[in-house]
Amino acid sequence: MSDTITPMMAQYLELKDQYQDAILFYRMGDFYEMFFDDAVQAAAALDIALTKRGKHDGADIPMCGVPVHSAESYLLTLIRKGFRVAVCEQMESPAEAKKRGSKSVVKRDVVRLVTPGTLTEDSLLDARRHNYLAAIAQVRDDTAMAWVDISTGVLRVMTCPVVALAPELARLAAKEVLIADGTEDSFRSLIEDAGASLTTLGRAAFDSTSGEKRLCDLFRVGSLDAFGAFTRAEVAALAGVTEYLDITQKGQLPLLRPPVQENRAASMQIDAATRRSLELTHALSGGRAGSLLDAIDQTVTAAGARLLERRLSAPSRRLDVITARQDAVAALVDDPALTEDIRDHLRGTHDLDRALSRLALDRGGPRDMAAIRNTIEAAQRLEQTLNKAELPNLLAEAQSGLTGHDAIHDLLDAALVADPPLLARDGGFIAPGYDANLDEARKLRDEGRSVIAAMQAEFIATTGINALKIKHNNVLGYFIEVTATHADRMMTPPLSDTFIHRQTTANQVRFTTVALNEIESRILNAGSEALEIEKRLYAGLSDSILAEQAHLGLLSRALAECDLAAGLAHLARREAWVRPDIDDSRAFTIEGGRHPVVEAALMRAGQPFVANGCDLTDTPIWLLTGPNMAGKSTFLRQNALIAILAQMGAFVPATSAQIGIVSQIFSRVGASDDLARGRSTFMVEMVETAAILNQADDRALVILDEIGRGTATYDGLSIAWATLEHLHDVNRCRALFATHYHEMSSLSAKLAGVDNATVSVKEWDGDVIFLHEVKKGTADRSYGVQVARLAGLPPAVVARAKVVLEALEKGEREGGGARKAVIDDLPLFAAIPPAPTPARPATSQVEDRLRAILPDELTARDALALIYDLKTMLTPDAD
Template identity: 70%
Template sequence: MTDQPTPMMAQYLAIREANPGALLFYRMGDFYEMFFDDAVAAAAALDIALTRRGTHQGQPIPMCGVPVHAAESYLLTLIRKGFRVAIAEQMEDPAEARKRGSKSVVARDVVRLVTPGTLTEESLLEARRHNFLAAYATVRDDAALAWVDISTGTLRVMNCPSSRLAPELARIAPRELLAVEGSGLDDLATDQGSVLTELPAASFDSAAAARRLAALFRVETLDGFGSFSRAELAAMGALAAYLDMTQKAQMPLIRPPLREDAQGAMQIDAATRRNLELTQALSGGREGSLLAAIDRSVTAAGARLLERRISAPSRDMGVIRARHDAVGWLLADTGLTARLREALARVPDMDRAVSRLALERGGPRDLSAIRAGLTQGLAVAALLGDDAPPLLAEAVGALSGHEALIDLLDDALVAEPPLLARDGGFTASGFDADLDETRRLRDEGRGVIAQMQADYVARSGVGSLKIKHNNVLGYFIETTATHAEKMLAPPLSQIFIHRQTTANQIRFTTVELSELETRILNARDRALEIERGIFARLRDAVLAQAGPVGQAARALAEIDLAAALGDLAAEQDWTRPVIDDSRAFLIEGGRHPVVEAALRRKSQSFVANDCALTEGETPAIWLLTGPNMAGKSTFLRQNALIAILAQAGSFVPATRAHLGLVSQLFSRVGAADDLARGRSTFMVEMVETAAILNQADDRALVILDEIGRGTATWDGLSIAWAVMEHLHAVNRCRALFATHYHELTALAARLDGVENATVAVREWEGDVIFLHEVIRGAADRSYGVQVARLAGLPDAAVARARDILTSLESGEREGAARPAAIIDDLPLFRAAPPAPAPARTAPSPVDDRLREIQPDSLSPREALDLIYELKGLTA
């Protein structure tokens, strides 16, 4: 016979069954407890103790728990490890449950489902990155992608055929992707670092979606937001349905949807983003990426805006030039820029503060953040004045009109509010008279009692009258029996009410004292109740102005980004690029922003290089040859990054740049495999190259490196040759094509608009010296043997490689028909004899002195004296 679960455990199992696929945080007093498999999984993930609590079906029940006050840190760990967490709170006071009987269980229910794409808490989010939740929907032949950041209220949607899904997910980088059950998007989501959550088909119903969205935005119809396809409605509706499920009807404050046009931004595929390390380094993390190298923003919203701009450089000429105008205007006045950045550094993250308030997860500090942000907005607007360029002038306009809200928050809040509203203490004195009086009773109760005692002494004429307190009677008036007779007789008996007689004392009370006692005892709770009401009023006042506050937040982010890019351009000596509709690609003195920053930290300089791909309407391709380690890959990438920076609205690391709009950017630089899918390095290379040849248009910029090197020499050369001709004749795009196949350099004489370039090197006593300078012309060799020597190959192997290379090159020049014949003629490798021991020489005085020295024990002065001593020994 199996044991029956306790009422509490039965409740736990019922809630657990209603929330499959999520760990259940089950509130029990001051802890969130987990049981059964949840406890085992959570204890391993969180590295906490696994205990036992009772039995179920004859087996001990595993249990673990985390404190409620520290739950956010544990949630962060679980979310980062891919878990979803359902939070079940106590929905009533345990005292109420006890009134129903000893076997009654405290009512509990899930109030929130925490998932990677639905985070709002400051401690769970990266301040300088968006936290997107995306949904992909297909309706017959139509498909769409929608994404939302509930921590900022941003909602976007776009038509997205399946061929564009991977590049768009790479751009957006959602933390969580919603798709219909059986979508088959598991590998794609994993590739993009997203958690895939599959929902029933009903969640993607376009008809139901329209109703969900209308309810979300509190409108009768969505017509005021534009016209959306059924697939777009389905994708946005799935987001709304998921938010309703995870937030348990406490919906976030979402701004009206904005449609994105795929043609409005430079198209960059996932492989190119990875190769160019735009927002994340190949090693993982932000450090080493383009974003990390150029981010000078001083606000979290400005940093998120920069990431969006780098991820999706604009193709709108007017937008690009307006951004350049703003950066250039601030660059011209570095003093103004410095003052602006100082003011902006005090701007909190208003978007996320408003979102938390809307979800009822905010606190007094979120109200304070709104106050500080709007106040600093006025200071920023005053600094910019009236003659700012259009982009900044528009931003200034959004910073005014908030005076009433600022005054309300300023009057209501103390300078440094506490984190939680439930703790009270955030309301300023003088804002609410009732609260002030209640606080006086709470904080100055003894003084109030002393004043009442003095009043009673004066009214009764009994100098020994005292007001005292004990746990049985509470507050009472006490006097000696001698004086009590006076108080028991009229008219004082109408004021003082007899309560108790002891051996030596008689105790009284008054109506006034009883009321005061009640007020003092309830003062703390009453003060907290009043402050909760004040917080609700202030929150409602902020949410009523959520639209204008959001516009002010976005305006401050725009100003911050322009000032940051102006500061960057001033410090790094960047220049404004010329952007037009031509096919020009002319860069003088171009530099790689990430590599240059790394060299600067080592007090080293970067060798700047030119790049000119403009030949009228003829395809412009540079065929780049030269040894490894000479800087070819750096040169390739820097030109791609300059194009991205220019169209993102930034100045660029060059002395001059004239760029025709780049519609698409493709980069195939570096080798990688995909063993999980059974793809070799060469297969990955061919897949990525195929995508480029099939998609690149005549406004694209293509960066290719070492095409065909992963297979046999003649196969590889053939593929590289064909790719080169296809780019020239079919794609007709601008391209940089780096190769070690020197045979390809002959194409420059046969194809119009193809030009050879090489990275200059010098040889010195058998070594190769890299000059990192790109010049016109072709390399005559790859210097691979010299590079191998620099890498540390044994001398014997390097010498053997030289012999073989000489024989192969000689055979080629002499017209040898069969490479095998050359191999047959070469003697086999033999282990090199040991090098002869160096001739012994008598030790010099310098050698003897150096043997005596202990460097770690030398002071700076002793080291300097030693240098002079050694110099004297060599004289």
């Protein structure tokens, strides 16, 4: 094969040169093809065959491809594996290319750059979660972050010091983060820790001056002051986001809402380690299942689910906001019939935000338009239902957003069929009667013969020639045919003015008319004409919808607000949750508190959850002791989760709760290492503890579990001791501190704000029984050996552990040199004779008789006789 580069391959290389950091999906007919290194990487990532096409520099050109109709699934796989994909489409048909010359290559161009933060297709997204693209910008000493979800149009920005970037990225779970060239060293670590893809842009993209003008043009305003008083750093971050969208979408910008400025002080601060520990939106095992979000999500719409995640990820610190949300939930808790009516209406709605976004990016279709129409209809029914009830402010505001969409609904209702196809190119989505030209084209397409028959009848009436026929052949097309005897009349005025002679045969004469020629052309082109008319109407409908996008955005937010309130009310009634009292005090009193995730798991297993109270109002720190497996970690976490639920505006799993606004929540529960950074489990523990001690304020809630366990006993005890004192004297926060260092219980006598609590257990025949009940007091020991036995350690190991434990406790009591002497006197493990296997106890007559019984074979009479026999064996006759 020739080593000469073909024109097509030259075109490929030219396009690829513009997108060196992306895999190029090069459209060739019904396939996207990849070549060279792209093909090698894609074939391995997608597990598809690697072939070859021609040669370059003496070597085979690797090639692989994926079908266009199933390309989205392959795109998703590549994106999840860290690749970016440049989608190159054919900009003309092969027939059009041939008109320019037989060797002309079909024009192609990249129409879109697909990256983790710029996905819009339903098949590539989780409908119930946002997909955020974030940008970090620095202007002198100020840092800001902007983020956008182009699938919904959400655009937010906030001033954010560098130290707070990691918690905010964890809150957003951003998929891709943009930074300026040259700042990688400053931000790479925190972006990678957040699990996001890092993308660099030229510094000019973050220029605040040119960026402000670009943003004003985008939102068609003279000044950004209409949206808020943005700092230069915030403008730079917004500019970076919009510049990147322009690059990736090739100028086809998504439908963005005006930017909203967020204030970090308005939300409870939760760092990344705490989010992982509390499993707010993701379980430690990975995925949504087992998280708090999964346990409480009763929403029935995608927009409602996304709103729930936003609220859960950033609970409010504003008392008026929390109260308004609670009022909405409470009103629906008190009216279960209204709640279910709302949920029923909402089940008929669709994801407006993403439908609008797809239409704006020209990636939508008639089905998106039908979804908007159907959603407006469901919203109208919902508004009528809400109109019958007395609503709190939040729901009343939502109700007002459900109205005012009659015009766009009527347009779509008149224009669209009930169940349109997915894509406009398929046609058949415009309703009959909406457009006369379309109806006529369809009639010609579908009923060509009847149209010709009607014209024939018209010509017969005009000429008075009953033998006149309209016929068709492949040479002449449609023509009018009469016998030779009638030809003279047809060629004599006035008929000759209409009928044009075309051909004379032996017995027949053939004519045509201008009208027949037009009909013929229209019949032959009716199918494509009908499709073109539908496409034109589709474009007009799309423009009409997008002109109403602001009002439709309000409708979407109103539906989400109703969905969230109804979902939380449904949850509260079903699980017997209560409305917490929230105030500006430092109170923290919970009675009968429960862990919502653990309780749900136990209920599925048919087991009860033991509720516990917690009162940090007068003594803000509890020192919690008790054995492993007793439920200390569950108790710690459940109180933090109750605070989060309360401040997001939900009811809580408790019999009552009073909570003073919590500014921050910190959790150091569980053990993990960070081998990639060379951090041991203990080092990770100390880093997270340091973050807590350096950041927690007097309104924070801190939960700590087993601080200091990763090092020597006295090292660990001293660190835990000092940490508790710092929380009490310096941070002055509310805290739950679980430990196995029982020596620390003496701190309650020295520190006024510390109280002791323990988790109850009972011993029975050498075993430990967990009661899971938290009460005031201290544990006398940790029962570690008993727990090890329950875990299945070999009996010899358990027995040895008991011996060593007794020796250590004896040495501790005797102190001094006696401690070492006791330990030195321990015999070696191998020298201990194995414990004898206990002899099987002798069985009684009753046991022997019972073992011989087969219950399934007993009749009622046999069973009664057996009872008498057993009773006789237990109580012999007096004789």
